[in-house]
Amino acid sequence: MAETLPASLLSLAGVHTHIDRYHILQGVDLAVPRGGLTMLLGRNGAGKTTALRTILGLWRASAGTIHFDGNDIAKRETPAIADLGIAYVPESMGIFAGLTVQENLVLAARRGPPDEARLEWIFRFFPPMKKFWHLAAGNLSGGQKQMLSISRAIVEPRKLVLVDEPTKGLAPAIIQNLIDAFAELKKTETTILMVEQNFHAARSLGDTVAVMDAGRIVHAGRMADLAGDEALQTRLLGLSLEAHQ
């Protein structure tokens, strides 16, 4: 690596997570630089989703430390962690189907009514949110639900957004729309930690990358380095990312 990585906003050290009798995270060491987008890659079952959920306290770390913006958050409750400025876009999208688009966003805005200028900024890259403002979210298409889930996460400025496989199951046109939106979000001060299986999206958006295998981080560095090294991709991920597009 030619350049040094910026200071970490989030760091995990020796984090273990058990779910019932399963030992999922087995000593995760991860540093997420402040600003930009860090991609978390790995085979299915490597522990990527568990890592995101453990950071947010949805699953409790059984050992290790998690520091976010100078705070030790490993033992805190989920709402207290979210209050520090972390938003979450789960793999299931987690939208409230019985609430309208507007109500979903009102609920996500913790500081008061959503800021009009911020909403207009969101509508610029997610126009359906404006069009279906008063529609129950359960009636949106899959892509629109994902747009809503992301809009909710960024309806207010956040320090960190955790995003779990945002392009999963979506049409290519929608995926490009999401890539453009995250590229726009990267221009703000928000840091993004994203789990992604779509290499086109991962390569387009990722500044740094961490690769997980069997509950541990087995590689960390710049995305450009991994994208340019087919042998490394095959060794870490079991396939060439180019071939995986």
Add this chain to the structure above:
Amino acid sequence: MSAIAQRRVDWVPPALMLAIALAALLLVGNPSTWVTLTIAGLAMGLLIFIMASGLTLVFGLMDVMNFAHGLFIAVGAYVAASTVRLFAGAAGEDSFLANLGAVIPAMLAAAAAAGLLGLFFERVIIRPVYGQHLKQILITTGGMIVAEQLIHVFWGPDLVPLPRPATLRSAFFVGDMAIEKYRLVAVAVGLALFAGMLILLNRTKVGLLIRAGVENKEMVEAMGYRIRRLFIWVFVAGSALAGLGGALWGLYQESVTVNIGASMMVLIFIVIIIGGLGSIGGCFTGALLVGLMANYVGYLAPKVALGCNILLMVLVLLWRPQGLYPVSRQ
């Protein structure tokens, strides 16, 4: 949040209610009797709605199986009986407004006492067993048995009279139709509470949180909301509503026994299952259906009144397994 949400209103359940009412008109034959039965059914349905609405939210939001809900109804009824006795002067007068001076404090005291008991129940009995349904059933049933014995200590084992104030005992006569005044009061209180709940749930942030929490508690927490705090207040509000319902039901029966709540639980469970767990609109529709069925069938074939409501539940679940207005959950 001034704009009205574009939600498709499902008119099939209200249409079903109308169909049942029209079928009853044909079977009863006499329009005057049918009007009397219909108003009695609506009043009974709205009283059941008041008692059941808290339980459906507790089920839906907190995933708690509270088999002691009938206890809050009973406590409300007993506290109302004591309060009406305390305001015996106002209750005995021949003025409607003076009578309200006894009934309203009784309703408020019943709601407050049941709400406080609910707070104690949530903190001490429910809290240790969140997420454990079997333990919830056992511990809430046990808590109810203990509390029933405490009721015996405070109010004695005998039936406690709860006479309706003078002006609420009589009936209006329109032609040969008899309409009990108290039933109209019950309808007015039930409709006012339903409207209040709709406003709370649809027009306030607390309401949004409750609706969102019923769907996906984890995501609400991930947004930074402390849903456990919301659980407490929903449980307290649900208990207070049960207490209020108990006061109104006790006045309807004009007497109170320790089983006044437990005896309603079968109908309350039928209502919240028919309506869809966690759905206030479903609870309202289900309660009206059950109230109407109980009165129509009670008149036409008294022996099968309860059985017909169980049959109604079975048919509704065969048609819509998640209830009339299912709430999506993740």
